[in-house]
Amino acid sequence: MTIEYEAVIGLETHIQLNTLTKIFCSCKADSWNDPPNTNICPVCTGLPGVLPVLNKAAVEKAMLLAAAMNAEIQPISYFDRKNYFYPDLPKGYQISQYNLPIARGGYLVFPMPDGTERKVTIHKMHLEEDAGKTKNDFGRRLIDFNRCGVPLVEMVTGPDLHSADEAAQYILRLRQLLRWIGVSEADMEKGHLRCDANVSIRPKGTSILNPKTEIKNVNSIVAIRESIQTEVQRQIREVQAGHPIESWTLEWDEESGILRKMRSKETEADYRYFREPDLLSLEIDEQWKNEVLSTLPELPLQRRARFVAQYGLPVYDADILTTERSLSEYYEAALSAYQGDPKRVSNWIINDLLRILNDLAISAVELKITPTYLAQIIRMVDDGTINNTTAKALLDKVQSSGKEPAAIVSEEGLAKVSDAEALERLIAQLITDNPEQVANYRKGKTGLLGWFVGQVMKQTQGKADAQLARSILEKYLAE
Numbered sequence: 001m002t003i004e005y006e007a008v009i010g011l012e013t014h015i016q017l018n019t020l021t022k023i024f025c026s027c028k029a030d031s032w033n034d035p036p037n038t039n040i041c042p043v044c045t046g047l048p049g050v051l052p053v054l055n056k057a058a059v060e061k062a063m064l065l066a067a068a069m070n071a072e073i074q075p076i077s078y079f080d081r082k083n084y085f086y087p088d089l090p091k092g093y094q095i096s097q098y099n100l101p102i103a104r105g106g107y108l109v110f111p112m113p114d115g116t117e118r119k120v121t122i123h124k125m126h127l128e129e130d131a132g133k134t135k136n137d138f139g140r141r142l143i144d145f146n147r148c149g150v151p152l153v154e155m156v157t158g159p160d161l162h163s164a165d166e167a168a169q170y171i172l173r174l175r176q177l178l179r180w181i182g183v184s185e186a187d188m189e190k191g192h193l194r195c196d197a198n199v200s201i202r203p204k205g206t207s208i209l210n211p212k213t214e215i216k217n218v219n220s221i222v223a224i225r226e227s228i229q230t231e232v233q234r235q236i237r238e239v240q241a242g243h244p245i246e247s248w249t250l251e252w253d254e255e256s257g258i259l260r261k262m263r264s265k266e267t268e269a270d271y272r273y274f275r276e277p278d279l280l281s282l283e284i285d286e287q288w289k290n291e292v293l294s295t296l297p298e299l300p301l302q303r304r305a306r307f308v309a310q311y312g313l314p315v316y317d318a319d320i321l322t323t324e325r326s327l328s329e330y331y332e333a334a335l336s337a338y339q340g341d342p343k344r345v346s347n348w349i350i351n352d353l354l355r356i357l358n359d360l361a362i363s364a365v366e367l368k369i370t371p372t373y374l375a376q377i378i379r380m381v382d383d384g385t386i387n388n389t390t391a392k393a394l395l396d397k398v399q400s401s402g403k404e405p406a407a408i409v410s411e412e413g414l415a416k417v418s419d420a421e422a423l424e425r426l427i428a429q430l431i432t433d434n435p436e437q438v439a440n441y442r443k444g445k446t447g448l449l450g451w452f453v454g455q456v457m458k459q460t461q462g463k464a465d466a467q468l469a470r471s472i473l474e475k476y477l478a479e
């Protein structure tokens with residue numbers, strides 16, 4: 001009998017908070033476009049005699065994240081020194097939290113693409129400072145301290161995920177949440193959201209925890225899925241061959257799709273944690289907590305569920321409309337301006353507006369097509385003022401000019417030609433000008449009707465009411 005295995009995966013994420021300044025000094029936090037070692041000071045480079053001062057904004061963003069992850073914000077927490085020696089850590093220790101972190105517990109319930117739900121528990125959530133960066137440059141080792149002291153939240157999940165797809169889906173939903181509540185840009189390419197995965201396997205149906213390996217620094221959703229998949233397959237092959245699984249630390253090489261063994265992992269005792277003597281304990285009273293949490297918006301998965309329940313949208317639509325908070329807000333504003341079928345507004349956004357957003361690489365708040373303008377365009381299609389083709393072209397015109405759609409329609413004469421008399425005159429002329437096609441039609445080549453309709457549309461620059469043109473043509477051609 002072959003044993004079926006399941007994966008047991010826990011994820012350790014480091015989330016860079018998007019504060020203006022660093023966590024313990026007033027240096028600029030975002031150094032993405034800046035030369036190395038330009039946003040540094042005596043505090044974040046660990047010179048003797050300096051004192052750290054805690055950044056209130058970092059604490060508040062961590063509070064928002066904790067609440068969004070259903071974690072319990074602690075009334076008192078404190079900072080510890082995590083001691084280790086590494087070139088990118090000038091102080092020789094990292095200020096982190098250990099025994100009393102800012103939040104405890106927490107979980108996220110998220111949907112899988114097949115509609116089933118998964119629940120991931122949060123083991124640990126704490127606030128800490130980032131380290132610098134080192135890089136190899138033709139045999140030299142270079143250090144950039146710009147990232148030293150950038151605020152991070154470290155969040156570790158329980159071993160609750162059971163496939164590479166579940167792990168990837170969790171990170172996808174976490175990224176969506178971080179951007180939605182505005183605590184992090186969560187750009188994985190820029191290292192705003194970094195992920196390590198702990199992976200082990202066990203026979204399906206058992207609840208034992210076997211030795212695990214740790215995959216370091218997988219920094220895209222694709223890399224998470226592929227590296228975990230590769231490691232699970234490797235562990236299954238090892239176990240089936242009778243080899244034990246050793247607690248390796250692995251590094252994913254995205255280009256070759258290979259996991260490489262790294263240094264053996266330090267145990268926690270090696271860090272000699274002790275309380276940071278230069279910082280007071282962090283006290284969060286009810287009033288401050290309530291003030292901060294009152295700014296927490298409706299969360300993406302809640303809004304997704306509400307769109308289905310309140311507007312009768314398919315889950316597919318609700319999911320797309322809630323990918324970004326600004327898009328979901330745009331949808332509701334357009335719907336309230338339109339005062340009609342919610343699905344119709346959703347269709348226009350998903351089929352047409354998203355194309356414009358993608359082409360211009362902008363978000364919904366940057367659109368010149370305001371929600372009111374979109375509602376106006378859909379209304380003009382509904383009441384027969386313009387046809388669909390004109391409406392789609394009109395979207396682009398509004399976006400490039402910022403003008404009101406109704407004004408563009410009257411200025412450019414885009415209104416649909418549904419004046420029967422005008423169409424009849426045009427069609428009578430067409431019949432006179434094309435005796436050959438008329439004769440062929442009357443001999444039985446009725447497919448030519450489409451050609452005639454095409455001619456009418458061409459002469460009216462696509463503005464003719466096609467339905468009306470067709471019925472007038474049928475009448476004339478039958479004679």
Ligand SMILES: [Zn+2]
Binds near residue numbers: 039040041045149
């Ligand atoms: Zn600094």
